[in-house]
Amino acid sequence: MPSRIPPTKKSLIERYITSARSSGLDVIIVFNKADLGFSERTLEDSKVYGELGYTVKFTSVLTGKGIDELAGLLSGKSTVLAGSSGVGKSSLVNAMLNGDSAKTGEVSQSTHKGKHTTTSSSVYYLPGGGKLIDVPGMREFAVSDTEGLDEAFNDIAELSRGCRFNDCTHTVEPGCAVLKAIEEGTLEKRRLRNYLRIKQYE
Numbered sequence: 001m002p003s004r005i006p007p008t009k010k011s012l013i014e015r016y017i018t019s020a021r022s023s024g025l026d027v028i029i030v031f032n033k034a035d036l037g038f039s040e041r042t043l044e045d046s047k048v049y050g051e052l053g054y055t056v057k058f059t060s061v062l063t064g065k066g067i068d069e070l071a072g073l074l075s076g077k078s079t080v081l082a083g084s085s086g087v088g089k090s091s092l093v094n095a096m097l098n099g100d101s102a103k104t105g106e107v108s109q110s111t112h113k114g115k116h117t118t119t120s121s122s123v124y125y126l127p128g129g130g131k132l133i134d135v136p137g138m139r140e141f142a143v144s145d146t147e148g149l150d151e152a153f154n155d156i157a158e159l160s161r162g163c164r165f166n167d168c169t170h171t172v173e174p175g176c177a178v179l180k181a182i183e184e185g186t187l188e189k190r191r192l193r194n195y196l197r198i199k200q201y202e
């Protein structure tokens with residue numbers, strides 16, 4: 001049975017863009033299921049996003065359209081796949097890995113909403129380097145907002161200003177002020193672990 005295209009939600013796309021940009025991430029907007037065709041409105045919207053300076057790609061996991069090109073764009077980078085359930089995120093992961101490691105689900109025909117087959121975030125490593133982070137849904141993505149994270153862990157954010165490298169990951173770097181605080185017992189190891197666990201979804 002062919003799957004239906006969930007309606008494109010512009011406000012949702014904009015929330016994703018806001019979240020991504022506030023974290024300093026580059027944005028690629030992917031319109032998947034090209035084999036099913038797009039409405040005039042969706043094509044118009046895609047043009048607007050292009051004019052705003054975002055990279056826009058059309059893909060089809062079914063026909064393979066745009067998959068290699070997308071994989072090329074993501075090669076060597078860390079990518080979070082954000083999008084409503086059922087749009088084909090897991091299918092795209094599988095197509096780019098040339099394997100079958102992400103679980104995909106059917107889109108419910110009556111509601112156009114995908115069943116939630118992905119229940120926890122998964123990380124997949126691209127053959128040419130880089131990783132794909134498949135998150136189960138919006139709530140998970142919201143947690144990746146950097147401002148929110150730095151607010152919730154303001155002690156770590158504060159400490160990290162003292163790190164030698166400004167892109168310090170607080171895991172192995174010399175001159176890391178966060179690791180030093182753990183050594184000195186002023187920061188809880190568990191707290192840093194939790195911070196890093198959330199931060200990986202950025």
Ligand SMILES: Nc1nc2c(ncn2[C@@H]2O[C@H](COP(=O)(O)OP(=O)(O)O)[C@@H](O)[C@H]2O)c(=O)[nH]1
Nearest residue numbers: 033060061062085086087088089090091104105
């Ligand atoms: N026709 C068509 N169906 C697709 C495409 N990509 C994914 N699907 C189907 O859409 C459904 C949901 O895909 P899934 O990858 O689980 O979506 P996710 O919830 O975003 O991870 C599955 O039935 C897929 O087989 C595509 O490019 N074209």
Ligand SMILES: [Mg+2]
Nearest residue numbers: 089090103118
């Ligand atoms: Mg999925």
Ligand SMILES: [Zn+2]
Nearest residue numbers: 163168170176
């Ligand atoms: Zn550090």
